Amino acid sequence: MLKGACIIGQSGGPSAVINASAYGAIKTALESEAITRVLGARHGIKGVLDDDLIDMGKEVPAEPAHMKYPPSSALGSCRYKLKDPDEDETDYLRILEIFKKYDVHYFFYNGGNDSMDTCNKISKFMLKHNYECRCMGIPKTIDNDLFGTDHCPGFGSAAKYIATSCMEISKDANVYDKGQVTVIEIMGRHAGWLAGSAALASAFGAGPDLVYLPEVDFDLEVFLARVEALYKEKGKALIAVSEGIHDKDGVFISEYGSKLAEEKDAFGHAQLGGLAAYLASQVKRRTGAKVRGIELSLLQRCAAHLASATDVEEARLAGETAVKAALAGESGKMVAFERAEENGKYVCRTKLLPLDAVANFEKKVPLEWIAEDGCGVKQPFLDYVLPLIQGEPPRPVEQSLPRYARLKKVLAK
Amino acid sequence: MLKGACIIGQSGGPSAVINASAYGAIKTALESEAITRVLGARHGIKGVLDDDLIDMGKEVPAEPAHMKYPPSSALGSCRYKLKDPDEDETDYLRILEIFKKYDVHYFFYNGGNDSMDTCNKISKFMLKHNYECRCMGIPKTIDNDLFGTDHCPGFGSAAKYIATSCMEISKDANVYDKGQVTVIEIMGRHAGWLAGSAALASAFGAGPDLVYLPEVDFDLEVFLARVEALYKEKGKALIAVSEGIHDKDGVFISEYGSKLAEEKDAFGHAQLGGLAAYLASQVKRRTGAKVRGIELSLLQRCAAHLASATDVEEARLAGETAVKAALAGESGKMVAFERAEENGKYVCRTKLLPLDAVANFEKKVPLEWIAEDGCGVKQPFLDYVLPLIQGEPPRPVEQSLPRYARLKKVLAK
Numbered sequence: 001m002l003k004g005a006c007i008i009g010q011s012g013g014p015s016a017v018i019n020a021s022a023y024g025a026i027k028t029a030l031e032s033e034a035i036t037r038v039l040g041a042r043h044g045i046k047g048v049l050d051d052d053l054i055d056m057g058k059e060v061p062a063e064p065a066h067m068k069y070p071p072s073s074a075l076g077s078c079r080y081k082l083k084d085p086d087e088d089e090t091d092y093l094r095i096l097e098i099f100k101k102y103d104v105h106y107f108f109y110n111g112g113n114d115s116m117d118t119c120n121k122i123s124k125f126m127l128k129h130n131y132e133c134r135c136m137g138i139p140k141t142i143d144n145d146l147f148g149t150d151h152c153p154g155f156g157s158a159a160k161y162i163a164t165s166c167m168e169i170s171k172d173a174n175v176y177d178k179g180q181v182t183v184i185e186i187m188g189r190h191a192g193w194l195a196g197s198a199a200l201a202s203a204f205g206a207g208p209d210l211v212y213l214p215e216v217d218f219d220l221e222v223f224l225a226r227v228e229a230l231y232k233e234k235g236k237a238l239i240a241v242s243e244g245i246h247d248k249d250g251v252f253i254s255e256y257g258s259k260l261a262e263e264k265d266a267f268g269h270a271q272l273g274g275l276a277a278y279l280a281s282q283v284k285r286r287t288g289a290k291v292r293g294i295e296l297s298l299l300q301r302c303a304a305h306l307a308s309a310t311d312v313e314e315a316r317l318a319g320e321t322a323v324k325a326a327l328a329g330e331s332g333k334m335v336a337f338e339r340a341e342e343n344g345k346y347v348c349r350t351k352l353l354p355l356d357a358v359a360n361f362e363k364k365v366p367l368e369w370i371a372e373d374g375c376g377v378k379q380p381f382l383d384y385v386l387p388l389i390q391g392e393p394p395r396p397v398e399q400s401l402p403r404y405a406r407l408k409k410v411l412a413k
Numbered sequence: 414m415l416k417g418a419c420i421i422g423q424s425g426g427p428s429a430v431i432n433a434s435a436y437g438a439i440k441t442a443l444e445s446e447a448i449t450r451v452l453g454a455r456h457g458i459k460g461v462l463d464d465d466l467i468d469m470g471k472e473v474p475a476e477p478a479h480m481k482y483p484p485s486s487a488l489g490s491c492r493y494k495l496k497d498p499d500e501d502e503t504d505y506l507r508i509l510e511i512f513k514k515y516d517v518h519y520f521f522y523n524g525g526n527d528s529m530d531t532c533n534k535i536s537k538f539m540l541k542h543n544y545e546c547r548c549m550g551i552p553k554t555i556d557n558d559l560f561g562t563d564h565c566p567g568f569g570s571a572a573k574y575i576a577t578s579c580m581e582i583s584k585d586a587n588v589y590d591k592g593q594v595t596v597i598e599i600m601g602r603h604a605g606w607l608a609g610s611a612a613l614a615s616a617f618g619a620g621p622d623l624v625y626l627p628e629v630d631f632d633l634e635v636f637l638a639r640v641e642a643l644y645k646e647k648g649k650a651l652i653a654v655s656e657g658i659h660d661k662d663g664v665f666i667s668e669y670g671s672k673l674a675e676e677k678d679a680f681g682h683a684q685l686g687g688l689a690a691y692l693a694s695q696v697k698r699r700t701g702a703k704v705r706g707i708e709l710s711l712l713q714r715c716a717a718h719l720a721s722a723t724d725v726e727e728a729r730l731a732g733e734t735a736v737k738a739a740l741a742g743e744s745g746k747m748v749a750f751e752r753a754e755e756n757g758k759y760v761c762r763t764k765l766l767p768l769d770a771v772a773n774f775e776k777k778v779p780l781e782w783i784a785e786d787g788c789g790v791k792q793p794f795l796d797y798v799l800p801l802i803q804g805e806p807p808r809p810v811e812q813s814l815p816r817y818a819r820l821k822k823v824l825a826k
Contacts, residue, residue, distance in 0.1 A: 014585045043590040072584035079589065160813065164718055167815050171485035172427045172715035176492065177456040204814045294710045302585035305577055306718055390813045400573065400721065400803045401617045402580050
């Protein structure tokens with residue numbers, strides 16, 4: 001039995017269920033014999049580097065349990081990118097110093113692609129320096145683009161928010177006798193899992209006429225002709241687009257109209273936005289229709305009030321599984337999901353994948369799940385997403401507003 | 414007993430609960446002895462003018478009941494403005510013709526300021542032409558700006574959506590170690606009831622630092638200085654603004670940056686939008702901060718999944734009350750709400766107001782409920798809003814997505 005403290009960190013963009021994973025990991029760790037102390041890193045790996053660690057054992061037990069439902073990262077997140085250790089070991093040596101200071105032998109990192117890369121680098125560095133620390137990745141990304149797992153915690157809730165919001169917007173946009181063209185912009189830089197989920201709304205009778213995923217090249221002229229035809233036929237149109245749609249040369253459509261300086265975040269991703277407004281203005285110019293651009297913006301990743309109970313439970317399970325696997329001797333792995341059927345019903349099983357195999361790969365929507373005309377998804381896509389959005393989790397409220405966990409956040413010494 | 418058919422119409426912008434009012438009116442009308450036939454006007458008064466009326470008696474009874482929870486207008490809405498009858502009687506004569514054709518002696522119109530004006534004009538025209546038709550207004554507006562009523566159906570649900578979304582956005586925007594300035598744009602052209610509701614989020618621990626209502630003149634320079642100070646102090650800021658904020662000369666701030674042609678709708682209101690993005694860019698220029706502008710857009714008025722049970726029930730009650738009052742002989746009135754307390758608890762009572770007294774007046778937030786520095790609300794505002802957002806209504810779902818009423822919409826002959 002490897003005795004020692006553990007550190008749990010949350011990284012990358014928020015989701016509705018990342019705290020459910022943290023809760024699953026923290027609870028399992030607090031209950032284990034081998035883990036002597038449970039530390040929460042404030043703002044992910046930055047909290048380790050800055051010696052900014054919360055002693056989770058000092059929280060009122062009921063409060064970490066309250067972490068199961070609120071959105072975003074209760075411990076704080078970061079987008080800090082560790083350098084390649086072959087180039088600069090500074091950060092890694094500091095992490096090792098902190099691990100030694102708190103006798104940390106378990107490290108759990110909860111995030112998406114970049115976070116799995118961080119976890120992998122730390123795992124390898126510790127191995128190389130003969131410091132025994134079992135490092136496990138807990139998947140999280142609303143983008144659903146992690147390689148090797150059937151789906152990712154966070155995606156189901158975001159998909160449910162998107163589908164429900166599209167149904168409500170559809171009801172709203174269709175209310176007048178005079179038609180309107182509405183363009184809804186949905187997150188997802190390179191993978192169309194979220195944008196495609198808008199098609200669930202259509203499958204349930206109130207959704208977009210056209211859905212554009214970034215897996216297929218986007219042609220503005222073809223798009224405008226299609227919307228014009230639709231508008232002439234029906235007097236209205238509802239369109240969902242991924243923020244990441246791009247032309248055949250790879251230029252983001254959002255950059256067509258952008259006069260703002262293009263900014264890149266720490267990972268070199270261009271900052272996207274304003275696409276819905278741009279496309280709406282183009283449609284207006286072409287058709288003269290009343291138009292409206294709607295960006296679902298942050299709410300699609302933090303609207304815990306519309307979370308999927310399935311997603312919440314699977315997120316919790318991922319956290320629990322990571323800790324149990326580490327206790328059983330695993331390291332350098334990420335928890336992943338496998339989809340199965342039992343008595344004709346969807347079930348989700350966990351498995352472990354080497355971090356090497358998942359870090360920095362992106363899983364896109366299979367082209368055979370996308371409609372031939374490039375503006376919709378096929379039934380297998382809907383069949384894939386539908387089980388992931390099922391169920392309404394309990395929603396702790398106070399005076400009908402969300403009741404969030406109240407952590408004391410006692411700094412570890 | 415006045416025997417005859419009734420027409421029920423929905424008008425103006427959608428809300429999360431306008432269908433609950435329609436349901437309350439339709440159910441009460443279908444159950445009455447005096448009302449021989451219940452007709453739903455498609456797209457409000459346009460449906461009357463176009464002889465486009467649905468026979469609600471031909472619906473499967475379970476389906477009108479399903480109208481109680483879905484958002485937007487199940488019968489369709491319009492923004493058609495009737496001319497002054499002294500100038501042009503054409504529309505009114507047509508309405509009279511349709512009333513006679515279907516033997517209509519009850520008319521219920523559900524909407525905001527402009528709709529109450531429409532209802533009032535029809536009521537007076539019928540009186541003048543000695544055609545007995547009891548005309549009743551059913552209030553509806555998320556803007557909460559109808560005169561003479563404590564509050565309006567639709568407001569509570571929108572306020573709840575705004576407060577909850579602001580809490581979630583606050584959790585999201587605070588997640589990184591590096592700060593961000595986030596500007597949230599909220600509906601409400603001339604009255605700050607909706608924007609002020611964002612302050613509920615702050616009162617519950619996760620909301621905007623600054624809240625701007627259109628009742629107070631907005632000074633861009635003072636705003637930027639305040640945000641800059643806040644950003645320097647805390648490294649971040651969350652700001653909620655009404656779409657209708659304007660400078661001391663009455664110029665909308667949204668027009669400062671707008672290069673789009675200003676469009677006016679049929680009622681002469683300027684179309685607003687893009688304010689959050691504009692203010693965010695101004696803050697970026699001033700502070701260099703990472704910024705994000707978020708427009709809550711249509712969802713704040715159609716997010717029935719986050720409706721207030723209190724609002725839904727009061728909306729239903731307003732519809733029922735209108736029909737019962739008409740059956741009892743009333744006409745030319747609007748149903749209004751009075752707030753009272755019973756055993757220390759909020760209760761809502763109905764009363765009737767002459768349409769003359771409500772049409773075309775706007776009720777704004779009292780200045781004494783707005784903070785002296787003009788960027789927040791005081792406790793009485795919060796005390797006013799809080800009872801209106803209470804309770805979670807049942808939310809009919811199919812496969813965890815909203816289940817809307819399936820009306821056959823059989824045209825009346």
